[in-house]
Amino acid sequence: MAELSNLLLVVAILAYLLAMVCHAAEYAFGSRSVVARAATRPARELVAVGAGAPMKADLPPAPPGPPAPPARSGAIAGRAAVIVTALAGLAHLGSVVTRGVAAQRFTWGNMYEFALTITLVATAAWLVLVTRRPELRHLGLFVALAMVLMLGTAGMVFYTEVGPLMPALKSSWFIVHVAGAAFSSGIFLLGFVPAMMYLIRSGYDRGKRSFPYTLGRRVPAAAALERLTFRLHAFAFPIWTFAVAAGAIWAEAAWGRYWGWDPKETWAFISWVVYAGYLHARATPSVKRSTATWIAILGFLTMLMNLIGVNLFFSGLHSYAGV
Amino acid sequence: MSQVDERTAPPAAPPTRRRANWAVALPRNAWRQLTSMRTALVLLFLLAVAAIPGSVLPQRSVNVDQVNAYYDRHPKLAPVLERLGGFEVFASPWFSAIYLLLFTSLVGCILPRLRDHLRALRSAPPDAPRRLDRLPQHAVLPGHDGDLSAIAAELRRQRWRVVAREGTVSAEKGHFKETGNLLFHLSLIGVLVGVGLGSWYGWHGNRLLVAGSDHAFCNTLQQYDEYGLGPRLHPTDLPPFCLELTDFEAKFLDSGQPDSYRATVNVDEAGGAPRRESFSVNSPLRLDGANVYLLGHGYAPVIRYTDRYGRSQTSVVPFPESDATMTSQGVAMFPDANVDPKTGERDPSLQMGFQGLYLPTTPTDTFEARSLHPAERNPGLLLVAYRGDLGLGTGIPSSVYVLNQRQIDDGKLEEVGRSKVLRKGDTWTLGDDTKVEFLGTRPFAVLSVRHDPGEMIVLVSAGVLLTGLMMSLAGRRRRVWFRVTPAGDSTTASSRLVEAGGLPRTDYPGFADEFAALVAAVTGGEPAAERSANGRGQRDRPEPREGTD
Numbered sequence: 001m002a003e004l005s006n007l008l009l010v011v012a013i014l015a016y017l018l019a020m021v022c023h024a025a026e027y028a029f030g031s032r033s034v035v036a037r038a039a040t041r042p043a044r045e046l047v048a049v050g051a052g053a054p055m056k057a058d059l060p061p062a063p064p065g066p067p068a069p070p071a072r073s074g075a076i077a078g079r080a081a082v083i084v085t086a087l088a089g090l091a092h093l094g095s096v097v098t099r100g101v102a103a104q105r106f107t108w109g110n111m112y113e114f115a116l117t118i119t120l121v122a123t124a125a126w127l128v129l130v131t132r133r134p135e136l137r138h139l140g141l142f143v144a145l146a147m148v149l150m151l152g153t154a155g156m157v158f159y160t161e162v163g164p165l166m167p168a169l170k171s172s173w174f175i176v177h178v179a180g181a182a183f184s185s186g187i188f189l190l191g192f193v194p195a196m197m198y199l200i201r202s203g204y205d206r207g208k209r210s211f212p213y214t215l216g217r218r219v220p221a222a223a224a225l226e227r228l229t230f231r232l233h234a235f236a237f238p239i240w241t242f243a244v245a246a247g248a249i250w251a252e253a254a255w256g257r258y259w260g261w262d263p264k265e266t267w268a269f270i271s272w273v274v275y276a277g278y279l280h281a282r283a284t285p286s287v288k289r290s291t292a293t294w295i296a297i298l299g300f301l302t303m304l305m306n307l308i309g310v311n312l313f314f315s316g317l318h319s320y321a322g323v
Numbered sequence: 324m325s326q327v328d329e330r331t332a333p334p335a336a337p338p339t340r341r342r343a344n345w346a347v348a349l350p351r352n353a354w355r356q357l358t359s360m361r362t363a364l365v366l367l368f369l370l371a372v373a374a375i376p377g378s379v380l381p382q383r384s385v386n387v388d389q390v391n392a393y394y395d396r397h398p399k400l401a402p403v404l405e406r407l408g409g410f411e412v413f414a415s416p417w418f419s420a421i422y423l424l425l426f427t428s429l430v431g432c433i434l435p436r437l438r439d440h441l442r443a444l445r446s447a448p449p450d451a452p453r454r455l456d457r458l459p460q461h462a463v464l465p466g467h468d469g470d471l472s473a474i475a476a477e478l479r480r481q482r483w484r485v486v487a488r489e490g491t492v493s494a495e496k497g498h499f500k501e502t503g504n505l506l507f508h509l510s511l512i513g514v515l516v517g518v519g520l521g522s523w524y525g526w527h528g529n530r531l532l533v534a535g536s537d538h539a540f541c542n543t544l545q546q547y548d549e550y551g552l553g554p555r556l557h558p559t560d561l562p563p564f565c566l567e568l569t570d571f572e573a574k575f576l577d578s579g580q581p582d583s584y585r586a587t588v589n590v591d592e593a594g595g596a597p598r599r600e601s602f603s604v605n606s607p608l609r610l611d612g613a614n615v616y617l618l619g620h621g622y623a624p625v626i627r628y629t630d631r632y633g634r635s636q637t638s639v640v641p642f643p644e645s646d647a648t649m650t651s652q653g654v655a656m657f658p659d660a661n662v663d664p665k666t667g668e669r670d671p672s673l674q675m676g677f678q679g680l681y682l683p684t685t686p687t688d689t690f691e692a693r694s695l696h697p698a699e700r701n702p703g704l705l706l707v708a709y710r711g712d713l714g715l716g717t718g719i720p721s722s723v724y725v726l727n728q729r730q731i732d733d734g735k736l737e738e739v740g741r742s743k744v745l746r747k748g749d750t751w752t753l754g755d756d757t758k759v760e761f762l763g764t765r766p767f768a769v770l771s772v773r774h775d776p777g778e779m780i781v782l783v784s785a786g787v788l789l790t791g792l793m794m795s796l797a798g799r800r801r802r803v804w805f806r807v808t809p810a811g812d813s814t815t816a817s818s819r820l821v822e823a824g825g826l827p828r829t830d831y832p833g834f835a836d837e838f839a840a841l842v843a844a845v846t847g848g849e850p851a852a853e854r855s856a857n858g859r860g861q862r863d864r865p866e867p868r869e870g871t872d
Contacts, residue, residue: 167583171605227832234796241792245785254605256527256616256773258781259518261385261413266378270371277367284360302371314378 001102002162008095009116009155015088016147022081023141027218029074078137082130085144089123092151096120102162108178109169111311115154118307119147121186129190136228138219142193150189153308173250180243184236185303188275191232192300195293198225202290226289230282233296237275244268263314267306274299357424358431366425373421377412380404384411387549426515433508440501447486448495451804455824460803460838464846467821469807474845481841483803492805500829503794506787513784521777523555531641532568533623533767538639539567539589542613542772562612562774565591569599571620571766575698579648586617586768612774619769624681624704625762626655631673631755632664641767642681643724649697651681653724655706658715660757671716676709676726676736677759685744703744704761708753711736800828803841 096116100107107113126143130136197219204216219225247268248258259265278299281292356362381389390410394401408415455461475492478485483494528547530540540546542565544558552558570587587601592610602608608615623641630636642653654676661673684696685703692705712735714727730736742751745761752758808820823842827834 167581167604170583173605238789238792238796241789245789248785249782250605252778253607254616255618256607256614256771257775258778261377261382263378266374270374273367273371273374277364277371280360280367281364284364286361287364310378 001098005095005099005102005162006155008091008098009151012088012091012095013148013151013155015084015091016144016151019081019084019088020141020144020148022077022084023138023144026074026078026081027138027141029077078140081140081144082127082137085123085130085140086127088144088147089120089127092116092120092123099162106175106178108182109166110158110160111307112154112158112160114178114182115150115158115307117182118186118189119150119154121183122189123147125187125190136220139193139197142197143190146189146193168254171250171254173246173253177243177246177250180239180246184239184243185307187232187236187239188300188303191229191236191296194225194228194232195296195300198222198229198293199290199297201225226293229293229296233275233278233299237279240272240275244272263310264306267302267310271299271302271306274302354431357428360432363425363428363432366421366428369421370425373412373418376409377418380409380412382410382412384413422515426512429508429511433505436501437505440498440505443501444498448484448493448802450488451491451493451806451824455804455806455822458804458824458826460823460825460827460835462823462838462842464821464823464842467846469819469821471805471807474805477845478803478841481844490807490809493802494804495800495802497798497800497828499794500798500800501795503791503796503798506791507795508791510784510788510791513787514781517777517780517782517784519777520780521553521775523553525773525775525777526550526552526556526561527771527773529618530770530772531767532566532770533639533641534568534571534765535639536567539565541565547772562610563593564610564613566615566770567591568766568768570601571768573620573698573766575696577696579696581697584617584620586620586770588615613772614774616771616773617768618771621649621767621769622651622681622683622699622764623767624653624655624679624764626677626679626704626706627760627762628655628657628660628675628677629758629760630657630660630662630675631757632661634664636660637762639765640723642679644697646693647697648694649683650692650694651683652679653681654678654726656713656715656726658713671712672735673710674713674715675757676713678707678709678726680705681764682744699764702747702764704742705744706742706751706759706761707738708740708742708759709736710739710755798829799831799834801831801834801837802826802828803838805845 096107096113099113099116103109108117122143126140130140197216200212201216201219202222203213205222247265251260251265252258274295278292278295281287281295282289381393383390393410404410408417412418452458471487471490471492475485475487475494478492478494483496484498485492485494487493528542528544528550530547532538532540542561542563544550544552544561567589568586569589572583572585572587574582574584576582583603585601585603587599588608589597590600590608590610591597600608602615602617604617607617621641621644623639625637625639627635627637636657636659638655638657640653640655642651644651656677657675660675662669680692682692682694682703682705683698684694684700686693686695687701695701709726709731712730714730714735726736731738739755740753742759745751745759747761747763750758750760803823803825805821805823808822823838823845825834825838825841
């Protein structure tokens with residue numbers, strides 16, 4: 001079972017890579033008209049989808065003029081990319097499940113398993129998002145890239161043999177706390193992608209044409225990205241709050257205090273404060289949206305620091321099973 | 324929280340008053356500045372940044388040994404950091420200053436909003452604007468009979484706050500967003516109060532407890548290896564109880580990974596019969612006014628030394644483990660050894676000390692001073708004997724787990740022999756015909772005894788915080804109006820104009836949808852004939868730009 005899990009992980013990484021290639025192909029071969037349409041259409045459709053299906057009737061009629069010739073190769077590559085991502089997600093899921101079966105427990109007992117789980121959450125959330133809003137498909141390149149990087153790092157650096165849990169982890173709060181943390185981290189990870197894209201796109205809209213901004217031409221409209229960023233963060237933040245609170249309840253039972261400024265706790269606090277700052281900045285009209293989005297980016301960097309940096313650089317009570 | 328209205332300053336002073344006295348203006352401006360959202364954001368960031376050194380530098384409240392190790396490694400830098408509060412970041416004046424300012428800012432912002440919100444909850448939804456067609460949502464209900472009371476009833480059924488006025492119905496919904504927002508911020512104050520109470524009236528003590536009735540301990544500060552007492556608490560306030568470790572069960576896998584720990588104790592609480600309790604890592608022993616947590620465990624070798632006068636002394640000393648396979652190190656000291664029984668005279672140069680290494684599973688083939696497995700599968704004890712002045716009477720506090728290195732360096736304590744691997748029951752005879760016996764081991768448990776009276780307040784506040792947070796993120800305040808305009812100079816007397824308008828007060832993309840459903844509901848399920856979504860105010864952003872290529 002454990003070998004099967006490892007094999008499936010390799011399959012998943014390769015499939016994410018393939019999805020990346022497909023997305024890249026869509027970027028490269030999608031005809032200009034498709035690109036232009038992709039850049040304008042999502043804004044309108046987003047209004048419609050955001051407002052619910054019945055609004056579609058109220059949409060202004062399609063702009064007159066000859067319908068753009070469907071750029072077949074590009075669109076096919078894009079659609080294929082989503083399908084390949086879904087297959088990669090299945091292999092990814094298989095890897096997590098078989099590992100869980102091999103270890104006979106939930107798969108978040110160490111950093112390797114935790115990384116596997118949060119990336120799975122992010123993939124699942126992405127697939128849900130892209131089926132509901134196909135116009136966001138262009139973001140898939142970056143989602144797939146993030147998956148390949150995270151899974152590759154997990155597999156090569158953090159790999160841990162299958163084993164049962166440490167006594168300290170044998171608690172029902174373990175499931176609640178870690179599930180909450182994994183789920184919200186996955187959503188924050190997903191929210192990070194449109195946040196980056198928004199900054200690139202809005203920079204592009206302001207006339208910047210140097211390297212990262214050149215990508216802005218082919219991503220959805222800035223406002224739509226910004227909105228998506230906010231909604232994902234607003235969704236993840238209460239879950240993160242809950243995960244931290246559940247961790248505190250567990251810490252009371254395991255270590256005798258609900259909060260002790262262990263490095264992991266300190267960084268969870270820092271992330272919480274930064275994301276709270278993002279939500280406040282987003283809600284304050286006098287703060288520019290790009291400033292607010294930078295705060296969200298900073299928040300994700302603190303999450304990464306907590307997930308990886310704290311385990312590697314500091315020793316604390318959250319050190320289990322190697323890393 | 325998705326839409327916190329900009330904190331606005333109160334309206335400017337009437338122009339008749341030319342210039343306010345600076346003594347009034349200065350604090351007022353400072354207060355406005357402090358309670359502004361911009362300041363709150365800056366303080367939030369300062370708080371996040373200020374917490375970073377708390378994770379980078381070792382903290383005294385988290386791990387004292389690491390702080391001491393830091394002093395050894397950086398003897399020049401450490402005192403400077405100490406003065407800056409670097410080893411107690413979360414109790415330092417600057418960290419406290421940040422969060423106290425933040426909370427002051429929060430209170431300064433919350434109180435006016437609380438007042439406004441309570442006022443808004445009591446007041447009726449405002450009258451309809453003159454032109455409903457300029458609202459973000461607008462609809463004309465052509466087939467409607469103009470019965471406003473039916474509309475009001477339908478709105479009430481859908482739990483809107485409704486007020487019917489002459490020819491109009493005003494309705495409002497979604498106050499729970501602001502309620503949640505206020506709850507969230509107020510509960511933060513609750514958390515702070517709980518934390519404060521806990522640090523004032525809480526206490527904790529750590530204790531290494533060796534099994535056996537001769538090593539039982541009672542809950543007084545002197546009996547703890549390390550303790551912390553809240554400033555508002557007197558040592559006599561600790562609840563009286565005694566604990567005796569009777570059994571400790573540690574299970575390990577073949578790989579050496581621990582599987583479970585369970586400690587069994589005899590508890591003697593005041594006002595109750597002694598009883599037997601067992602507890603483990605995630606389920607502490609909950610006593611009246613204190614909880615006992617299991618933090619660690621280890622082995623305490625039992626060593627008997629028979630001196631040159633034939634008198635035996637037994638020492639049971641905990642050996643803390645130094646690695647995952649429970650290779651344990653410690654010392655057994657016999658300061659009263661070799662006291663002449665006839666004269667009772669103490670010869671300090673004849674005290675005995677043993678530096679020991681205990682291996683629960685001793686390797687059989689190769690000799691390596693490292694245990695193979697944490698369980699006692701093949702226990703072995705290695706001793707190094709020292710004779711001389713142990714240096715215990717100097718008054719300088721020293722570790723009980725190592726011999727006094729200064730005495731060894733000064734030549735006052737000399738190594739007199741090294742043992743082979745001693746098995747249980749083995750005797751080792753030293754050069755001066757004195758004997759050391761390894762009688763076996765007893766388990767010990769590392770316990771933390773704690774009480775925090777603020778815990779419940781923090782827990783409840785955290786629950787309220789989460790509820791408020793979800794309410795404020797999910798809630799959407801919006802208003803709708805219905806108006807019947809009698810057709811004045813219309814040809815048919817019965818014709819009248821029934822129209823509806825909607826205004827989302829917060830960022831709410833689904834409002835058009837809800838508005839349409841509402842209009843359909845009051846017209847009896849038929850879709851409205853004419854509707855317009857003006858798009859203004861519906862979203863708080865300019866229309867998306869057309870893509871340029």
